Amino acid sequence: SAVISQKPSRDICQRGTSLTIQCQVDSQVTMMFWYRQQPGQSLTLIATANQGSEATYESGFVIDKFPISRPNLTFSTLTVSNMSPEDSSIYLCSAGTGLKGDTQYFGPGTRLTVL
Amino acid sequence: GQQLNQSPQSMFIQEGEDVSMNCTSSSIFNTWLWYKQDPGEGPVLLIALYKAGELTSNGRLTAQFGITRKDSFLNISASIPSDVGIYFCAGLISGTASKLTFGTGTRLQVTL
Numbered sequence: 001s002a003v004i005s006q007k008p009s010r011d012i013c014q015r016g017t018s019l020t021i022q023c024q025v026d027s028q029v030t031m032m033f034w035y036r037q038q039p040g041q042s043l044t045l046i047a048t049a050n051q052g053s054e055a056t057y058e059s060g061f062v063i064d065k066f067p068i069s070r071p072n073l074t075f076s077t078l079t080v081s082n083m084s085p086e087d088s089s090i091y092l093c094s095a096g097t098g099l100k101g102d103t104q105y106f107g108p109g110t111r112l113t114v115l
Numbered sequence: 116g117q118q119l120n121q122s123p124q125s126m127f128i129q130e131g132e133d134v135s136m137n138c139t140s141s142s143i144f145n146t147w148l149w150y151k152q153d154p155g156e157g158p159v160l161l162i163a164l165y166k167a168g169e170l171t172s173n174g175r176l177t178a179q180f181g182i183t184r185k186d187s188f189l190n191i192s193a194s195i196p197s198d199v200g201i202y203f204c205a206g207l208i209s210g211t212a213s214k215l216t217f218g219t220g221t222r223l224q225v226t227l
């Protein structure tokens with residue numbers, strides 16, 4: 001299994017500003033992902049964070065709004081840019097080996113409130 | 116994006132009762148995962164299923180990978196107050212770069 005930490009755990013931000021969320025995994029993993037969970041909803045995949053290359057975004061999510069970095073196998077960041085109240089959500093990082101029979105483990109999440 | 120249908124949406128049960136919930140899809144999945152999410156926390160993996168028909172237990176929890184590969188079931192026996200939370204199923208299709216599709220969630224409340 002992998003242990004995943006995220007920083008910050010929560011933040012309250014003003015509209016128009018940006019917030020960068022950090023995700024650290026305690027072991028080297030092939031796959032890292034970023035999810036959004038809106039209040040009372042399920043998890044929606046934002047993008048796959050690729051090490052050393054541009055992230056792969058899901059439909060409805062774009063790099064200008066959610067730039068992602070992954071400089072190595074254990075660390076990734078997600079930035080929520082030019083925030084609006086609609087961006088208020090929990091943002092979750094997950095990681096896995098990507099091998100057959102793999103599972104994914106989740107970080108504790110970052111609870112973002114945009115005023 | 117696609118979501119898996121989970122039922123029931125919510126459950127109110129008494130301590131000691133057994134719980135059953137299921138997850139269905141129109142697509143075939145190669146892996147089924149069950150997670151529990153407590154308020155203010157990230158999802159925690161409960162059980163992973165990798166083969167059609169597989170039945171796996173983790174303490175009081177038992178999950179099954181449906182024969183059709185389009186569904187999965189989670190049972191909790193003798194529920195206790197700490198079972199309260201939201202349970203999510205998630206499916207994985209081989210060749211999709213490990214991208215999970217999540218269910219809509221089942222909210223479980225346990226009364227004493």
